Amino acid sequence: MTRETDVLVIGSGIAGCAAALAAAREGADVLVATKATEPEDAATDWAQGGVAVTGSDPEAFRADIRAASDGTADPDAVDVLVSNAREAVADVLVDTLDVPFDGAPPGADVDAYDRGREAAHSESRILHVNAATGSHVLRPFLAHLSERPGVTFLEDAMALDLLTHEGRVHGASVLRDGAVEPTFAGATVLATGGIGACYRTTTNPDGATGDGVAMAAFAGARIADMQYVQFHPTAYPGPDPFLVSEAVRGEGAVLRNAAGERFMPAVHDDAELAPRDVVARAVADERAGGGEVRLDVSPLDPGFETAFPDLADLCADRGIDPADGIPVAPAEHYLCGGVAVDDRGHTTLDRLYAAGECARTGVHGANRLASTSLLEGLVWGLRAGESAAAAGAVEPIETPDPLDRDPGLPDAFADAKYERLRETMESAVGLTRTRSELERARSTLRRLKGEVDAYTRTRVSRSLYELRNAAVCGLLVARAASEAPSAGCHHVVDADDRDAGHGAQYADD
Template identity: 35%
Template sequence: MPQSDIVIIGSGIAALSAAYHLKNRKVVIITKSLWADSNSMLAQGGIAAVTQKNDSWENHYRDTLIAGCFHNDEKNVEFLVKDGPKEIKDWCQKGITFDTDENGQFLLGKEGAHSQHRILHAGGDATGLKVTSFLYQAVKASVTIVENEMATDLIIKDGICCGVYTKNEKGEITQYISSKTIIASGGCGAVYGNTSNAEVITGDGIAMAYRAGAEIADMEFIQFHPTMLHVNGRCVGLISEAVRGEGAILVNQNGEAFMEHKHDQKDLAPRDIVARAIFDEMKKGNNVFLDISCIKNFQTRFPTISEICVRNGIDLKKGKIPVAPGMHFLMGGIRTNDKGETSINNLFAIGEAACTGVHGANRLASNSLLEGLVFAKRVADHINSKPVVNEKKVFPNIQEECCETLKISLPTKKQIQEMMNKYVGIQRTQAELNYVINWFMRYERFFQNNNVKNFTKEEIEIINLLTVGWLIATSASMRTESRGGHYRLDFPVADDNTWRKKQIIRTKQEMVVGV
């Protein structure tokens, strides 16, 4: 039974950054597949941070609030945009290199809803891979990394988190006892199927925290990335917003640039607005394309995207890439404060699994990697400021009923995805939400279960998807307005002053609306 100071669940940028800053402690990183299987490794865009004198943290702060429809936690946004440049400077000094011009100046991009060019890139469109790989190399010798073990249940004793149960590929269960546990397992892209997320992102950390009694907030806010490569009716890869930042234009099959009259920022409007505009075009029976003909040396500037397109049979010489919206990012998650603390003692959350409130109702482009770096450092600094007391503890393995004895079969992953796409997608109505909530409630006994470790790994993933799907749908039903990534056909778009601070918080014991 391993004992450690810190257990970190996940292996993306937030997890590895936290591990780096905690490397003087005894740290164990647990990931259910290989360390490189994370959304961070797939991030094509970049990191938004103020690095030029003609920009300011106030500008970045304002852009973040506007994109987030003023639902943001303003204090945490200020931490994000003020600490971000310091993080970039520190990591550059440690050896991370971002793309520069011949004079050594950062090549800064501009993406949707940003008022300035402030996006740093590494390797063109491989920022996530470059930065995350660097972090891995920086920590692998000083922390223990356990691959191919799935975290299944948090160990809670007298309201305190004491570690986590895991299950390996052989079905063996292990207790990891720790003074502090950090969930950095990412979002829940697999609940929708058509997603930019890695296949392993099934909402595990959020579902596990919910079952343990942690507060979960803002699950209704789902960001659908406007431009995923759309081939044969399926989304098969991400086309970064940086492509539009370089001048690409959204058009339909008739060549109409339909964003011209949708928003004053046109193709670089906030993601929720662009995604709905594309969705509306497709409802009319139109096909949507990114016209890249104006971008010189496209394959040099965007090598990762070019490879995805060529692999899927797209002739880039024609200058058009077929696109459609797909699930990209969860603004909600495990509710935390500015130090990553959750409502359960000694349990922390960072990255996309956490709801820090910095993204509000709609994440500003390229703020996610920044959040991972900034809040991982804040969590680590908080933990490092306190002594770690680690008593040796043993908790009995509680035998749980297997699937067969629950008298009901679990649905398939595909069935869950079909229900979410159809009833809890880009546009929502109360009638559709009621229908899907009733469908989820058939399986309530599974996702209200405190203890799932004796199910198979595949069954646990299904239970986790059921849990996050139900959380999204029930939270969406409660928010009777349209705001950011939550769009109700039966309610108008909220203005900046309506319900500005109201969060919908789900706990296992009750559903409350907190102000």
């Protein structure tokens, strides 16, 4: 069986939903293929902090993004984000979806809502719903699209590979119900999220296996800035971990070490509101030198339970008394690099677009400013979907039948490979890196990718392809990190760092 659609969107987070909405508004028939079977399978549903919007001083917003990026953000991309932020939020999140942002009734003017402040922001500009903004955005978005004519969802469906011919993408092969179906499209939009599966400790959902980045790399698209993997400084590190939103620090919570001392003022002038990479490394250093770090929420007024009831419930579920401070540690959080795109989400391949975390727009540079991920996914998703709708007609091509002749692999196979991948990434490609460790990691990951590739040649399964994609992304990160100078969340401590140079990264190593 084959399928045809004007626009194929792969992924159902905010970027994928925005692309589908924009394409449908242009009159295109849209098929959204997603691995998800429920909203919490997408990283958007996990987003806590909120959505940054442009206030009375757009240049301050631009300056904050550039400063958080360690001066590496693309000024043109930053201008696209800031210039389109208010209109996109008002149009989609407020007027279309009635997201119940705190401080005013749904549908109010954007300026009527409360605005919070988070790390590295010079002013309060973040719209939020308690500390669970993502779920209040994604769920109405999915509901709206499911009722919109011209938009069809294909759930529990994994895109395996892009269908290409002479530099043009014609759709993707999609695995669903045990069968691989060629899905042809006039244009294809990747919106598959991040690479959390590459790390043992992450704030991402389980399905964040880097599928879009890996597929694009195999197809020959340019992949850039993979060395910039952001770690969030405040994740609960115990059993059943969860993210403790940066908004809590924005409201006055402070970090204390095992001796009860507040340590961030000695690290950075902005203390707990320093850029994420700075705070994450400081927390890691304190934990390495003296044990546990806790987030002291006692300065909050109103109290923590009143200001952040959803987070308070998470603490209660795990037996944490916030009055004693919340134990925190860094965790892999966000990929700032990915599939290189222009200001319309177009990749280096004809009729292939990307948006959201899998895309490298240039906005984030070496380190993402808090509460810009949902905004970037929304802005670039809308622009990519609109452009994809005008890309051209469907042109089916001949596709080879996938080889699936060998017996399935036991769960222990993937478990062992993932353990090797995550141990390598956690130890050598984490918060702080050295050139020698990166070279060893690159060698290990090259071998791992080769082993997994050998099995995908004769077997087709979701778990195996997810492992392949995660291994590819791990190798891309290690390769990029070994070649790039230290900046932002790519922190290299070797003396020879000053001799390294920048470069684009591809799947072949």
